[in-house]
Amino acid sequence: MHAKSSGISRMERNWGIIFALPPILGLLCFTLYPVAASFFYSLTNWSIGSDWKMVGFDNYKTLFTGDPLFQKSLYATSYYALGSVPIGLIVAFTVAMLLNQKVKGLSIFRTIFYLPTIVPSIANTILWLWIFNPDFGLLNSMLKSVGLPTSQWVYHESTAIPSLIMMSSWSVGNTILIFLAGLQGVPSHLYEAVEVDGGSRWHKFWHITLPCMTPTIFFNLVMSLIGTFQAFNQAYVMTEGGPNNSTLFYVYYLYRKAFTESKIGYASALAWVLFIIIMTLTLIVFKSSKRWVHYEEGGR
Amino acid sequence: MADSTVAVRVNSALRTGKKISPARILIYLILISGSAVMIFPFLWLLRSSLMENSQIFIYPPQWIPEPFMWSNFSESLTSVPFGQYFINTMTIELFTVSGVLFTSIMSAYSFARLKWPGRDFVFALLLGSMMLPYAVTLIPTFMLWKSMGALDSVVPLTVPAWFGGGAFNIFLLRQFFMGIPKELDEAAYMDGAKPFTVLWRVILPLAKPALIVVGIFSFIDVWNDFLGPIIYLNSNEKFTLALGLATFKGLYNAQWGFLMAASATIVAPILLLFFFAQRYFIEGITLTGIKG
Numbered sequence: 001m002h003a004k005s006s007g008i009s010r011m012e013r014n015w016g017i018i019f020a021l022p023p024i025l026g027l028l029c030f031t032l033y034p035v036a037a038s039f040f041y042s043l044t045n046w047s048i049g050s051d052w053k054m055v056g057f058d059n060y061k062t063l064f065t066g067d068p069l070f071q072k073s074l075y076a077t078s079y080y081a082l083g084s085v086p087i088g089l090i091v092a093f094t095v096a097m098l099l100n101q102k103v104k105g106l107s108i109f110r111t112i113f114y115l116p117t118i119v120p121s122i123a124n125t126i127l128w129l130w131i132f133n134p135d136f137g138l139l140n141s142m143l144k145s146v147g148l149p150t151s152q153w154v155y156h157e158s159t160a161i162p163s164l165i166m167m168s169s170w171s172v173g174n175t176i177l178i179f180l181a182g183l184q185g186v187p188s189h190l191y192e193a194v195e196v197d198g199g200s201r202w203h204k205f206w207h208i209t210l211p212c213m214t215p216t217i218f219f220n221l222v223m224s225l226i227g228t229f230q231a232f233n234q235a236y237v238m239t240e241g242g243p244n245n246s247t248l249f250y251v252y253y254l255y256r257k258a259f260t261e262s263k264i265g266y267a268s269a270l271a272w273v274l275f276i277i278i279m280t281l282t283l284i285v286f287k288s289s290k291r292w293v294h295y296e297e298g299g300r
Numbered sequence: 301m302a303d304s305t306v307a308v309r310v311n312s313a314l315r316t317g318k319k320i321s322p323a324r325i326l327i328y329l330i331l332i333s334g335s336a337v338m339i340f341p342f343l344w345l346l347r348s349s350l351m352e353n354s355q356i357f358i359y360p361p362q363w364i365p366e367p368f369m370w371s372n373f374s375e376s377l378t379s380v381p382f383g384q385y386f387i388n389t390m391t392i393e394l395f396t397v398s399g400v401l402f403t404s405i406m407s408a409y410s411f412a413r414l415k416w417p418g419r420d421f422v423f424a425l426l427l428g429s430m431m432l433p434y435a436v437t438l439i440p441t442f443m444l445w446k447s448m449g450a451l452d453s454v455v456p457l458t459v460p461a462w463f464g465g466g467a468f469n470i471f472l473l474r475q476f477f478m479g480i481p482k483e484l485d486e487a488a489y490m491d492g493a494k495p496f497t498v499l500w501r502v503i504l505p506l507a508k509p510a511l512i513v514v515g516i517f518s519f520i521d522v523w524n525d526f527l528g529p530i531i532y533l534n535s536n537e538k539f540t541l542a543l544g545l546a547t548f549k550g551l552y553n554a555q556w557g558f559l560m561a562a563s564a565t566i567v568a569p570i571l572l573l574f575f576f577a578q579r580y581f582i583e584g585i586t587l588t589g590i591k592g
Binding site: 008009011012013014015016017019020022023024025026027029030031033034035037038041095098099101103109110111112113114115116118119120121122123126127128130131133135136138141144145170174177178181222226229230232233236237250251254255258259264267268270271272274275278282 | 324327328330331334335337338339340341342344345348356357358359360361403406407409410411413414415416417419422425426429431432433434435436437438439440441442443444460462463464465467470489494495496520523524526527530531542545546549556559560563564566567570571574578581582585586
């Protein structure tokens, strides 16, 4: 009996490693190696087609002191992230709260609110470019018909980013679904306890719903921060970074440096700065989460 | 008169035990107007895709195409080789989805069920890699494929799928496998089965919903992928649908009827897939979001 179970554990070990080999090799070749190589590249002046040498932290110095476009792209990206992350979370949370009120036709509403999310990103950007069209687009036509002032949307420096934020809040279906599932998991006996104490809807929301939902809010916050800081398609397809570089998203700028100008070293430094920004933000959210994220007793 | 009808209605509501509170009316109002906002862009897409240019540029905008320009579809889809793009996309789909399923099933099983030294460390690394911005690995990965002479081919777009199929999918499947009672495996081992047999005969039949979720999500990822194709594919005859659509947009800049028809064609298969497999979408997203 004992011999048999130790045979099983040897078999588990061997097969376990064999079965896990693909992701282990994948981690080495497509994650760890590129991360290290990208840092190494960032310390060189490598451009495709010419000789290269080590230049230390010169690329980083240039970024922060001699590259106004870098600052523009950082500004555009942060502006976009700071707008679209909270607005997306609030919209999604509100819709999920409403859907969780035992509404009739829940599955129909859920489908409708999820639909925009599955539109392929390229089709989505082309569609919205047409919706934003200042002369014949959907938005300005509607504004005109009710006598409201129209806008240049993505075609003007000052409204371009707000327009993209609005567009992003159209497709928050994933976040809605995750919130909805979270809301359905809030134990109903907690609500009953508030009812017994004579608490109002507001009490239920503030003392039960919100605290119970903090882990889900936290998860969505981290994931959407990481996602929005890497926005690319809107800039590539809709605005080409314009007007006047107002939508020069960071990854789009990086793409231009690397794949149009072939400045591999410089673009790698850009990548590492983004890496550090995202890591810092994630760390701040993680650290602060101890104060505002409540996990159920006993932990998960 | 008005007061008395309200009184009657409230009375009957009380009698039947139904409550028509203003709050509920407000909830439905918000949900319905929200739904309208969600649906409107789709109607705009559809109506524009069937309109003549002359009708598109009329103010105030009309909603019913007159005439219905079905030719927008045939003309835009033949003006660039969308058929070829479709074949290219499906080729990438085939190699990617099969690679994702094959390797993520094996490794998720290993992480969920088999004990080996370093397992938890590797799994933690995998989870950590989900938070790594793709921008960091983009350039060296490109240089790697370039040095192997694999640019302008499907190799860089499909081969990575065979190396684990993405941390997200492994995570999702592992989560699902862990919910299957372990006694089933142990009984099979006692009968002398090997891990591969256990995975094939015991786990997979029970895990079908999770496999469908992973399959659908990776299919959609390939369909929507844009950055990968623009970086790795140069020759027009190798383009995917997403890349072809972006090129098409450059060629027919203000031809909104054509552009909308081409966009609608690329949206339609995904919408169909969604309607047929809605349950799996919802389960998949919920499964990863909640336990994350």
